[in-house]
Amino acid sequence: MPYDLDLLDETAWRDLVARHGYRMWAVARAFGLDAADAADAVQAAWLRLLESMHTIRDPERVGAWLVTTTRHEAARIGRRRTGDRLTDLPAEIPAPDGDPTAAMLTEEDGRRLWAAVDRLPHPCRMLLRLIVTVPEASYAQLSRRLDMPIGSIGPTRGRCLKRLRSLMEDER
Amino acid sequence: MNDDEYLLAALRIAAGADPVPARVASEAHAVYGLRLPGAVTASLVAPSPDTAIGARPLPGVRSNGSTAGTEPRLLRFAAEGLTIDVEITVCDSHLDLAGQVHPAPGKGARVEIRTPHVAKIRFPSESGEFATTGLPHGWLSIVCHRVGDPPVATRWQCIRR
Incomplete structure (x- = not known):
């Protein structure tokens, strides 16, 4: 219209x-x-x-x-x-088409996001909670807290976020 | 920004660990009051060597093109048939501004220097020059109101130290 x-x-x-x-x-x-x-x-x-x-x-x-x-x-x-x-210099006026972040994020989406985090297996659930709520925590601290080798924190973080993303996509 | 960083930012906000400041929403509401129906938008164009107000040589420009900390910033805005040059001096507590409208907008014209919360009116000189002092750091737009033509408004610029 x-x-x-x-x-x-x-x-x-x-x-x-x-x-x-x-x-x-x-x-x-x-x-x-x-x-x-x-x-x-x-x-x-x-x-x-x-x-x-x-x-x-x-x-x-x-x-x-x-x-x-x-x-x-x-x-x-x-x-x-x-x-x-x-x-x-001025930015071009962007075209909204095909923007991967163009979906809305509302408070309701936020609740769904955290509900999805709760469905993730260990250690993803705990790791994401710590990264989000204790942003100043170092990988060394996370490693001690989760009893994981320090070298696996980064890759695990990436894997957990990927799982979270696919859970959210399944819901659509 | 990658998708991971966005997802983490979204989680932080949803967790209440990074609430959207109330000021962000109230300033977004206030933008509504800045509408200027019918205005022509003048876009920022790359400053050219003759941008300096009154055709003075460019002060304080280093060989790499960046300006020294205390030297004025030069901005040129263009709309069809009208150019607005602005020279902004960023002081500790405020901004000083001098500018020129080309061609000179003629009798009865007004230049309005707008921030989201303050507007100052200046009557440009015969050669189109105007100036003001004591503006707050932050968002700024210049509007040239002419007799018998639509107003020309520069795109909003954020000027900070």
Whole structure:
């Protein structure tokens, strides 16, 4: 259905913030940005939406567009932190199609994510819980706590996340 | 960002270990008030050697093209038929800004320097120059309001130290 975002009223805007703000924050933080930089990346996406409203025709895609734009801005801020001056140039307006992170992440998705973690076998369940809730824990500490060789923490982490991802995909 | 990092970030947020700060949502709400219906967007273009306001030589640009810490940042925005050059000096507590609209926008024009929470109005000189001081660090957009033409607004830029 054609839909003119220029006609978005304030309630509809607040609804967009409620629906997508959570996932945009996750995307920015996944780049390793600190809270201040992540806030800038998210705010950038909202301001870009303001500038680009007239180019967006499909409201179903606004969420994906916001997520993709947050990702671009977060990448840009990340590069700027590492001293790449070229990043002051504008990012292209990204196309939302085919974005693997374009699915929504809501609080409900968060609950499903943790329910899936609980279904993972040992040591995945414990390992992911520790990595998430004690982010400062070193591999040496994780190794002692889980009684695993330190060299297997990294590969196990990768394997556990892969299992988690496939559990989530099965649910779709 | 790879998929693993995203999944971990999502887990952290869902666990309440990384809650979205309230300020992030309130600033996103406030963006709605910054709409400028009918405005033409001026995009950032690569600064050219004559970007310096008043055609002064580029100050403080090192041979590798980066600017020294205290030297102004030069930004050029272009929309059809209008260019806005901006020179921003980043001070410890605030930003100072000088700019020029090309071609000079004529009688009755106003330049609005916007941040998400403050807007300042300047009447450009005959040659299109304007300036302001004491802006907060962070997001910034310049709007040129002309008589009989739609306003031209630069894309928002985040200016921090």
